Amino acid sequence: MELEVLRYDPEQDTEPHFQSYSVPCEDDWAILDALNHVKENIDTTLSYRWSCHMMVCGSCGMMVNGEPSLTCKTFIRDLPDHVRIEPLANLPIERDLVVVLDDPMEKMHRARPWIIRQDDPPPPDQEYTQSRAALYKFKQYTMCVNCMCCYAACPQYGLDQSFIGPAALALAHRYNLDSRDQGKSLRLDILADHDGVWDCSFVGACSEVCPKSVDPAAAIQQMKVDGAIEWWKQKLSGSKS
Amino acid sequence: METIHADVIIVGAGGGGLRAAIAIAQSDPELEVALISKVYPMRSHTCAAEGGAAGVKGADDSLEMHFNDTVSGGDWLCDQDVVEYFVRQAPLELVQLEHWGCPWSRDDDGSVAVRPFGGMKKKRTWYAADKSGFHILHTLFQTSMQYETIKRFDEFFALELLHKDGTCRGVVAMEMRSGRFFSFQAPSVILATGGAGQVFPFTTNGAIKTGDGMAMAYRAGVPLKDMEFVQYHPTGLPGTGILLTEGCRGEGGILVNKNGYRYLQDYGMGPETPIGEPVLKTMELGPRDRLSQAFWHEQKKGNTVETPWGDCVLLDMRHLGEKKINDRLPLVRELATYYVGHDPVTDPVPVRPVVHFMMGGIDTNINGETPMPGLYAIGETSCSGLHGANRLGSNSLTELLVAGKRSAERAAEHARQAGRENGSAAVSSQAEDVVKGVRELLLQKGDESLAGVRREMRNSLEEGAGIYREEASTSATCDKLAELNERYAAIEVHDKSNVFNTDLQQALELRNLLDIAETIAECSLLRRESRGAHQRLDHTERDDEEFLKHSLAFHRDGNRPRVEWLDVTITRSKPGVRDYSGGKKG
Numbered sequence: 001m002e003l004e005v006l007r008y009d010p011e012q013d014t015e016p017h018f019q020s021y022s023v024p025c026e027d028d029w030a031i032l033d034a035l036n037h038v039k040e041n042i043d044t045t046l047s048y049r050w051s052c053h054m055m056v057c058g059s060c061g062m063m064v065n066g067e068p069s070l071t072c073k074t075f076i077r078d079l080p081d082h083v084r085i086e087p088l089a090n091l092p093i094e095r096d097l098v099v100v101l102d103d104p105m106e107k108m109h110r111a112r113p114w115i116i117r118q119d120d121p122p123p124p125d126q127e128y129t130q131s132r133a134a135l136y137k138f139k140q141y142t143m144c145v146n147c148m149c150c151y152a153a154c155p156q157y158g159l160d161q162s163f164i165g166p167a168a169l170a171l172a173h174r175y176n177l178d179s180r181d182q183g184k185s186l187r188l189d190i191l192a193d194h195d196g197v198w199d200c201s202f203v204g205a206c207s208e209v210c211p212k213s214v215d216p217a218a219a220i221q222q223m224k225v226d227g228a229i230e231w232w233k234q235k236l237s238g239s240k241s
Numbered sequence: 242m243e244t245i246h247a248d249v250i251i252v253g254a255g256g257g258g259l260r261a262a263i264a265i266a267q268s269d270p271e272l273e274v275a276l277i278s279k280v281y282p283m284r285s286h287t288c289a290a291e292g293g294a295a296g297v298k299g300a301d302d303s304l305e306m307h308f309n310d311t312v313s314g315g316d317w318l319c320d321q322d323v324v325e326y327f328v329r330q331a332p333l334e335l336v337q338l339e340h341w342g343c344p345w346s347r348d349d350d351g352s353v354a355v356r357p358f359g360g361m362k363k364k365r366t367w368y369a370a371d372k373s374g375f376h377i378l379h380t381l382f383q384t385s386m387q388y389e390t391i392k393r394f395d396e397f398f399a400l401e402l403l404h405k406d407g408t409c410r411g412v413v414a415m416e417m418r419s420g421r422f423f424s425f426q427a428p429s430v431i432l433a434t435g436g437a438g439q440v441f442p443f444t445t446n447g448a449i450k451t452g453d454g455m456a457m458a459y460r461a462g463v464p465l466k467d468m469e470f471v472q473y474h475p476t477g478l479p480g481t482g483i484l485l486t487e488g489c490r491g492e493g494g495i496l497v498n499k500n501g502y503r504y505l506q507d508y509g510m511g512p513e514t515p516i517g518e519p520v521l522k523t524m525e526l527g528p529r530d531r532l533s534q535a536f537w538h539e540q541k542k543g544n545t546v547e548t549p550w551g552d553c554v555l556l557d558m559r560h561l562g563e564k565k566i567n568d569r570l571p572l573v574r575e576l577a578t579y580y581v582g583h584d585p586v587t588d589p590v591p592v593r594p595v596v597h598f599m600m601g602g603i604d605t606n607i608n609g610e611t612p613m614p615g616l617y618a619i620g621e622t623s624c625s626g627l628h629g630a631n632r633l634g635s636n637s638l639t640e641l642l643v644a645g646k647r648s649a650e651r652a653a654e655h656a657r658q659a660g661r662e663n664g665s666a667a668v669s670s671q672a673e674d675v676v677k678g679v680r681e682l683l684l685q686k687g688d689e690s691l692a693g694v695r696r697e698m699r700n701s702l703e704e705g706a707g708i709y710r711e712e713a714s715t716s717a718t719c720d721k722l723a724e725l726n727e728r729y730a731a732i733e734v735h736d737k738s739n740v741f742n743t744d745l746q747q748a749l750e751l752r753n754l755l756d757i758a759e760t761i762a763e764c765s766l767l768r769r770e771s772r773g774a775h776q777r778l779d780h781t782e783r784d785d786e787e788f789l790k791h792s793l794a795f796h797r798d799g800n801r802p803r804v805e806w807l808d809v810t811i812t813r814s815k816p817g818v819r820d821y822s823g824g825k826k827g
Contacts, residue, residue: 051447095741113383129351
């Protein structure tokens with residue numbers, strides 16, 4: 001297989017360029033295995049992130065033939081003989097296939113992704129009761145591995161990086177939907193702000209590329225509905241006082 | 242070089258490091274934590290743990306039973322004071338995670354569900370489908386984000402410890418994005434860098450598991466304990482070594498050889514139990530060491546199945562049905578289908594033993610304290626004596642929480658008492674020396690390839706310190722590793738960039754792996770008995786007279802490690818016979 005890999009070393013290169021490697025691939029290999037073959041046997045200077053090789057650590061998100069993909073989950077058998085590998089789109093390149101993650105990480109933090117309580121939690125030896133139905137309400141949104149493929153796919157984020165983005169919104173929604181959480185009203189700002197949920201143009205690209213079927217687009221739609229209701233609630237209670 | 246001062250430095254932001262960071266932030270908002278990790282926290286290898294975390298839950302269970310399972314599972318090499326403390330704290334820590342939002346799987350009544358696990362007499366493994374580690378890690382990481390006193394240094398690669406007058410003072414780390422070096426200084430340092438599976442050729446461990454913390458402590462003069470005890474998980478996917486959780490068998494999956502025979506009954510884990518009705522602590526729910534050893538014998542007898550990826554046995558889950566597999570084992574289904582093309586709903590899945598966990602690690606006591614004042618270690622990188630000669634599945638995720646919290650309390654107390662130290666010349670010059678060493682490595686010329694030396698190390702270790710060991714092959718491995726240590730001086734780092742230089746990083750990781758490999762081989766050679774995961778073909782019996790002791794490997798420059806022996810702490814369980822016959826034996 002012919003791998004065409006984007007290379008960029010900010011200390012050497014004025015701009016990124018492509019480098020081709022001929023890799024003798026096995027049928028059951030993922031793209032990540034091909035990259036590891038290059039790194040071990042052909043060119044030790046190639047830089048990329050990876051760790052678990054089992055679709056859970058989320059490190060190895062890259063563009064494969066223009067598609068944001070988890071490369072340990074993208075198989076040679078499903079691809080043509082010529083494959084182009086680039087760093088995730090919409091994020092600055094740090095080096096070769098490594099992108100700068102500062103912005104999505106900061107946005108994750110803005111989602112306030114922790115349990116917020118108004119009431120006291122149960123005593124330390126006692127759990128919350130949570131029905132299976134209540135668990136399944138938010139479980140899908142806990143599956144995000146933060147591979148950032150959705151940021152690479154999102155046209156809105158591509159246009160305007162102030163948009164909080166799919167993964168962060170899905171994460172906020174995950175906590176909003178958790179029966180143990182009482183912090184929904186505190187997470188309203190990411191709904192209401194100019195860079196929040198209303199910025200999504202709902203083309204659903206995030207959900208299409210998500211390797212874990214988290215469906216951030218669905219989360220965003222549900223949040224818009226929630227946001228509208230909250231807005232009316234506040235409006236109504238405001239007019240009373 | 243820039244110096245960053247903190248009160249507590251934590252190296253590693255997996256389950257253990259994050260739990261410790263949260264404990265410090267919650268207990269004392271005056272203390273600043275520097276949380277250094279070579280990857281973003283959610284990439285930490287805790288994410289790959291599947292099956293669950295053990296803690297007594299049901300009314301029919303007791304701390305006593307969890308204690309007994311752990312100690313016999315560890316073939317009596319466990320320090321029993323540590324086990325007592327662990328089983329007591331385990332349920333509290335698991336409830337704490339529940340309060341923080343961990344999406345544990347639930348029973349009909351809305352309480353947290355538990356599943357059976359190998360070597361455990363009762364159902365006490367809390368789980369979140371088959372992504373328990375993933376959810377624990379993300380819950381901890383997300384929870385940690387609310388504390389401003391936890392300052393993260395993501396993608397900072399820790400290189401060496403800094404110490405003065407035998408006391409730990411900090412750590413030198415390299416920022417991956419810039420190649421800049423930082424001297425982190427604090428009165429307390431907690432190492433939480435995880436295991437070292439990458440020292441073997443075939444492992445469930447991710448690429449990042451290169452034993453960095455162990456190697457740093459070892460080179461700083463702190464002994465590594467019980468390094469000969471390496472756990473092979475019995476059900477890895479061939480080719481990649483991807484883990485298929487013990488939960489597969491907990492839910493009722495069976496292991497068969499090429500004749501469709503449930504061979505475990507021939508290895509002291511029978512009689513056979515009914516298919517689809519798993520019985521605790523026998524057959525497929527025996528402990529990992531015994532199951533992996535049984536595979537070895539089946540392979541010798543020619544009873545294994547040949548696959549394109551080598552010899553395997555079959556893990557049959559078909560009788561569980563699609564609904565249960567989707568509900569309880571969705572990741573397993575995905576992994577088996579994608580990587581070996583066998584859907585567990587319709588096909589038995591080929592599996593074989595794979596290096597999974599280091600029982601050994603940095604010598605610590607029950608508080609996570611190492612022999613070096615100010616230095617703490619937790620989780621897989623440590624050896625507190627909890628797991629003995631063989632860890633029971635689902636004890637290690639809980640260990641992260643229990644040890645993380647406990648060590649955090651001690652490290653915080655030590656930091657308050659010792660206080661910060663400003664500008665020690667001795668520490669600064671030590672840090673400069675570390676940087677000088679890295680610069681020299683970067684300029685070193687030679688004709689050895691990094692990947693080549695690493696491959697030879699891995700293959701040699703498998704040869705001499707695999708599931709079964711014996712004097713001649715293990716001794717040959719010790720010699721081979723000494724040779725590779727010399728050849729390391731001739732590897733060349735081709736990438737000269739300062740920015741995200743993974744060639745340099747891998748060369749530094751290989752240094753760590755070589756150091757760890759030599760302790761595994763040396764201790765495997767010197768422990769002339771068979772116990773738990775350490776099995777000798779030439780010393781087939783357990784020898785409590787001589788070896789009811791921990792090994793302690795000390796680093797010696799340019800020499801093989803020096804090994805000392807340390808008594809095991811026994812409180813109430815005298816060494817006995819491990820019985821996995823399901824109560825059928827006397």
